[in-house]
Amino acid sequence: MVTSKDILSWDPCSGWTLEKIERLLGKSDGITAMDFILSKELTSTDILWAVLRTELIPQHQLDLLRELFITYAKTIVEPVRHNRILNRPNSSTLDTCIAFAKGHRLSAYVDIVKELLDGNITI
Helix, strand or coil: CCCCHHHHHCCCCCCCCCHHHHHHHCCCCCCCCHCCCCCCCCCCCHHHHHCCCCCCCHHHHHHHHHHHHHHHCCCCCHHHHHHHHCCCCCCCHHHHHHHCCCCCCCCHHHHHHHHHHHCCCCC
């Protein structure tokens, strides 16, 4: 679980105000990755920004998500663009997701993360 202090330490964009973070947390002391995903207040971009980090998802699962995103993206992105993005060796899971998703439904990537967290995707 992460706290409002943790979220603020991630250097969020201006849309992530303390008030917004406190609304997400409600009366609880912290929030989980699934809490972010189930939030009605957040966009898919906000959800992915928040959950695709080792504070909420272990690195081995982030690595799996990157591979799942690439597999999914292969079905929606033309080969030239696909190869250009894949050849960036240091791209993070979030970079990969956002790069592939330009012009596509980011919510599909949120669905993939939710399936992993629900235990429906295993390593």
